[in-house]
Amino acid sequence: MTRTVGFIGAGRMGGAIARRIADDPAWDVLVYDPSAEAVSRFDGSPARAARSEREIAERCAFVVSSLPLPEDVDRLYSAAGIAGALRPETVVVDLSTIDPFTGRRAAGAVEACGAAFVASPLGMGPRQAADGTLPLYLGGEPAALERAALVLDAISKTQYVIGGVEQAYAAKLAINYVSMSNLAVLLEGFGIGAAAGVDPDLLCKLMQDGGARSFQSDVRLPWILAGDFTPRFGIDLAQKDMRLAIDLAARYHAPAATGAAALQHFSSAQRSGLGSADIGALWNVVGANERAERA
Secondary structure, three states: OOEEEEEEOOOHHHHHHHHHHHOOOOEEEEEEOOOHHHHHOOOOOOOEEOOOHHHHHHHOOEEEEOOOOHHHHHHHOOOOOOHHHOOOOOEEEEOOOOOHHHHHHHHHHHHHOOOEEEEOOEOOOHHHHHHOOOOEEEEOOHHHHHHOHHHHHHHOOOEEEEEOHHHHHHHHHHHHHHHHHHHHHHHHHHHHHHHOOOOHHHHHHHHOOOOOOOHHHHHHHHHHHOOOOOOOOEHHHHHHHHHHHHHHHHHOOOOOHHHHHHHHHHHHHHHOOOOOOEHHHHHHHHHHHHHHHHO
16 A cells, blocks of 8 residues: 655755655655755656645645744644644654754644644764664654554654653654764864864874764764865754753753853854854864964
């Protein structure tokens, strides 16, 4: 039996997932994105372009959204978006990285239509999205998770049920907070060693063999040294995630001093015109600061 799934948002993550699922004949995939360039990447794919978000809501049993900002999610699941077009049998899965409060509003709007809502923010990056190995941080009512199982399994078998909708979004923000803060302090430390004359390639290996080791030291630091700033996760998105995480910390009176300092680096990178660049380009800001201080 062919199952219909519509993707709203076809960026690096949502688009990679949609293209892979479209290659499975068990699925009939529709895609909508306001960017014609994003839709053009599906040329030659079995996936078909939808005319609007509403068409996806009206035609698809599963609706998967992958949007950059909380405001985008708020608008999509509102009366001005697709809320009025959802049917009770529809299952909505949101992959966006947003705050728990926006997520709860979206879930409430979907549930008011009788449809099911599952939060499923994603871990890792486009490569894992394309090969189906990225972790899913799931939140929702048990019945909604059960109804969404078919499409969730198609996205990835690596699944963590976090709790409710709010907990799933909060977990993703906490993870990104650590990852982005780690990158900022890694580049600061690397800059200190490099300024003192340590060979950069050797310093990279040392960072990977001891207490400084992390995903960022293993994966992104070699890219930075090679001058590879291919956009994989953009500075604009990192700044947004850090901002949301720090706001969440303030709401729960949790400390976030380290992340607040890291956020300044990402904000500086944005002001320098690097918003669309990969987060590795943060080195252009941190390294510039190091050189200015030495001068």
